[in-house]
Amino acid sequence: MSGSPPSSPGGHHAGPSSTLTVVGIDAAGRPPHPGALAALAGAGLVVGAARHLAAVPLPAGATTVTLGPLPPALDALAAAVAAGRPAVVLASGDPGLFGIVRRLRTAGLAPRVLPAVSSVAAAFARAGLPWDGAAVVTAHGRDPRPALNACRALPTVAVLTAPGAGATELGAGLVGWSRRLVVAEHLGTDAERVTAVTPEQAAARSWADPHVLLSLAGSGPCDGMRADDQPAAAPAGGWALPETAYAHRNSMITKSEVRALAVARLRPRLGRLVWDVGAGSGSVGVECALLGAAVVAVDHDPTAIDLVRANAARHGVHVRALPGRAPDVLADLPDPDAVFVGGGGTDVLAAVAARRPGRVVVTLAALDRVAPAVGLLRAAGYAVDGVQLSAARLADLPGGSIRLAATNPVVVLTGELP
Template identity: 80%
Template sequence: MAPLTPSEPVARTEPVASVTVVGLDAAGAPPHPALASVLAAAGLVVGAARHLAAVPVPAGADTVTLGPLAPAVRRLAEAVAAGVPAVVLASGDPGLFGIVRRLRAAGLPLRVVPAVSSVAAAFARAGLPWDGAAVVTAHGRDPRAALNACRALPLVAVLTAPGAGAAELGAGLVGWSRRLLVAEHLGTDAERIRAVTPEQAAAESWADPHVLLSLAEPASTGCGVGTAGAGQSALATGGMRVDNQPAAAPAGGWALPETRYAHRDSMISKSEVRALVVARLRPRLGRLIWDVGAGSGSVGIECALLGAAVLAVEQDRGAGATIQANAAAHGVNVRLVAARAPEALAGLPEPDAVFVGGGGVDVLAAVAARRPERVVLTLAALDRVAPAVGLLRAAGYTVEGVQLSAARLADLPGGSIRLAATNPVVVLTGERPCTT
């Protein structure tokens, strides 16, 4: 391995950092060969109890056992000010959702010696490539974002935490076609990698901390559609996106022409309308979008192309098959709920935003009762606008609306060009006031 080098850019002339952050290999390999000399010079060593017990801490060095991080950061700052060399011990790669971010935020000068991360070790133990995986964490934050990443993308690694581990994430993935690999006690004699279904993961207890790998299963019938196509490659079967961005905006864009989707009798949101609707829904990795009355599924699919998890609710069986075919063609995962709204909405996981593309006032009322952050709907009939606005306002939403009427260029005989009008549509957006 390369010798220790400052993490600062080469052009800087600041002194060599007096805090060295050393990762202990999550795969169980011996420590970095430079660790012995770094420890021998240290006047302060900081780490979890298991890390302090695993290395030869010098007899004259002070130690801080990590619990709350703030006291350790204060001790490290005092050591830097006094010119005392300090060492921080961490698991795996301390720059991957690790302590390096917090120490940097405190203004401490650092050198970092990473080891194999727990994520890399978990994929290696499972014998899987992970160059196209998304890596997220459920530690110290709302786990719904990590859960929705697993719902949206075909290959995700999750760094878990007590109360936000394989059991909880597995429960949230019931209904999605996923295979879960749970890696416990990595790098120890008790190491264990188990492949389970979401239902099995939810029913068991797991050792903390552990790493969860979520892999999309090939589509058959029902939910969990597609892992191959133009948008995202079949990561679960060894492929990867050529742009190396598992959750980036699609290279082919969005607000795609209607010809890019199978649809019946032009029953599809026009691209101009879809552009505004998708913008209002604000899809991104970590969010869950409902597409109610999904029709061809174009709105939900474009939300999925932008990284969101998507539930498409559609009662018509023929339309459901079309949604599945369109999702597979665009290489995204969309869970189909083939049932009638509003009854079908009961028991579905809480959405961040909802598009209501079909159904009456009862569907809109059921959606508003779940209090998502945003509700977006399209209406062609003007007599439905006022009741919808009133319902949303009564539910505590602020409402804005716009009428869209696009005219597209169309050829005429003799080389002339005319404007061909599309049907005007009213787009309503209801937003819940921020409470924080």
């Protein structure tokens, strides 16, 4: 996809403002960044929670706004920025981690950020654990069930808690799951306490608010921890989306039933590159991108390339869409981890196999093309399996009856290098 340089929703340039600074305050009330005191000394407006305002030296004559409801503070900050008046926002830890930076950007304000150590980083440090493969979620100010389910599903999760959605409640929800919990209270203060407990033990006691909860799988220090910095991040809207979720030409689109299997066979994830060859609408590539993969889509038809870009934009993902006829257009592409071939002959498949991706998925409507494709992949060293998919969808009839409407049968071949 292509477009103009990014800007904030309010129309301001994406670069940081010279008049608005967000200063992170650590749990002990110390602003560690060298530029924090200088920013405060020149501020005409300082916004923060009462405990943060009390923790730093405020310049004489500066206006202060104590955070409660956020809209009045945002209005005051916007007015200060518009007038060129230096303003500082005080926030806990790293304000870019589930903090106020997102809200400021949404309001059209682009701050300079001077972070402190986040409470999550501090909690892992106190526990002496790596956290490059951790998922970080929050139960603060929202339904805690997604945070709880993340702890149930993933081996290493940090949860920012809230009253009524803390270690007591999450521990109760994790009873029956093999998890170790670490609860970090009063981080950075004289009252700091880091406690390792079972879910049952967490549920049976009260904890100081707010605290950080670490949910860990396995019995050893790093058992179950991912070493590839790739916590799961499945798309909230799902995958194998209906054809109506995509713009396409005359139903020229990989049907959702076929797409479900193709995407499963491609195994897209963060850190992998997928080619979508003969992309058409780009539905397969878009769904691979939704699951975290980098995607290059190619098609000889410029109209198809426009559809791919439009569909990627519609679903909020980046797909590099290139016009050109395969196999020639493939020559200059970076080596893929997996390739979906939705169009082209054996010359295209041969060019794909020559690049040695770990997995190749091919969809074929014509049966006479199946045997040559299987033979080509096997000759290239791929183990090949295949299935013919023939779906019949429910369709309404007049009078309330229901019939089955058949979709065209498709053969899906999967080649995998040993």
